[in-house]
Amino acid sequence: MTELEKRILCELQKGLPLETRPYLAIAEAVGCKETDVLQFIEAKQTENIISRFGLIIMHRTLGYEHNAMVVWDIPDNLVDQIAGEMANYDCVNLCYRRPRVPPDWPYNLFCMIHAKSRGFVYETLKIIQSELQIDSYQYAVLFSEKAYKQRGAKYV
Amino acid sequence: MNPENIDQLDRLDRSIINAFQNGFPLTSRPYKKIAEQFAIPEQEVLERLNRLQNNKIISRIGAIITPNTIGVSTLCAMTVEQNELDNVAQIINDYDEVNHNYQRSHQFNLWFVVTAQNQAHLSKILDSITARTGYTIVNLPLETAYYLNLGFRI
Numbered sequence: 350m351t352e353l354e355k356r357i358l359c360e361l362q363k364g365l366p367l368e369t370r371p372y373l374a375i376a377e378a379v380g381c382k383e384t385d386v387l388q389f390i391e392a393k394q395t396e397n398i399i400s401r402f403g404l405i406i407m408h409r410t411l412g413y414e415h416n417a418m419v420v421w422d423i424p425d426n427l428v429d430q431i432a433g434e435m436a437n438y439d440c441v442n443l444c445y446r447r448p449r450v451p452p453d454w455p456y457n458l459f460c461m462i463h464a465k466s467r468g469f470v471y472e473t474l475k476i477i478q479s480e481l482q483i484d485s486y487q488y489a490v491l492f493s494e495k496a497y498k499q500r501g502a503k504y505v
Numbered sequence: 506m507n508p509e510n511i512d513q514l515d516r517l518d519r520s521i522i523n524a525f526q527n528g529f530p531l532t533s534r535p536y537k538k539i540a541e542q543f544a545i546p547e548q549e550v551l552e553r554l555n556r557l558q559n560n561k562i563i564s565r566i567g568a569i570i571t572p573n574t575i576g577v578s579t580l581c582a583m584t585v586e587q588n589e590l591d592n593v594a595q596i597i598n599d600y601d602e603v604n605h606n607y608q609r610s611h612q613f614n615l616w617f618v619v620t621a622q623n624q625a626h627l628s629k630i631l632d633s634i635t636a637r638t639g640y641t642i643v644n645l646p647l648e649t650a651y652y653l654n655l656g657f658r659i
Binding site: 401445489497 | 511521522525526527528529531532533534535536537547551554555557558560562563564565566567568569570571572574575576580582594597598601602603604605606607608609610611612613616617618620622643644645646647648649650651652656657659
């Protein structure tokens with residue numbers, strides 16, 4: 350990214366201002382033209398660097414208080430396929446592969462389930478395990494018990 | 506407004522939230538564009554969004570960055586003594602590079618995400634957290650993202 354792009358992103362990370370010309374406000378803060386800001390966002394969306402641009406909801410406020418990280422140990426040769434299918438479930442909000450760190454951390458597939466109750470998380474889990482035929486793989490459910498910090502990432 | 510009062514959002518609030526979690530208008534007056542879609546004044550859109558933000562229904566209007574395209578991030582896990590948890594979590598929260606930090610129900614009971622401009626800076630932060638807390642970090646960087654959340658229907 351150019352220096353200008355970094356400055357625009359830095360302003361954008363604070364959230365779009367709630368005023369009639371929000372992109373102009375960012376442009377003025379950065380010292381560029383309004384169209385530079387608009388073009389930056391559009392270009393980064395096209396390049397899929399910005400995956401989504403819009404209202405960001407607080408999950409907890411929406412009643413999705415039970416945020417569970419479910420992790421599995423899936424054989425390396427199956428993980429891409431299984432993860433791809435898992436990501437299709439509506440209740441699965443994120444699905445990532447990460448390294449195992451033996452012996453304490455044997456899991457390589459991570460997904461997030463946001464739900465209104467712990468019971469729903471377990472029900473969902475049962476369905477996913479049965480439909481994807483992954484009952485035999487070791488897994489763990491890590492419920493969030495306390496959010497110490499939750500905000501957008503600062504990239505610049 | 507408390508979390509349980511989400512039910513008090515009216516139909517228009519919900520329509521706006523459902524329609525604009527992605528594809529927010531890229532035009533000089535985006536709130537006017539939204540207003541036109543719902544046939545209400547621009548000022549009312551601004552007031553509603555302001556209220557939703559103050560009530561913490563929405564955190565902001567912003568951009569979600571695809572993982573590992575700009576900067577680098579990693580998920581970190583720690584096993585912290587129960588009586589030191591709040592204290593250690595506070596030390597970790599102090600870092601501007603930490604954007605998520607959760608206590609979870611597991612032997613690894615503290616989970617946080619660190620985001621930085623580059624790998625060198627990220628490593629420096631992890632080393633610093635280890636030094637300041639005295640706890641070992643299990644570093645779990647993203648290898649593949651299979652899914653990107655495009656918003657919630659409410």
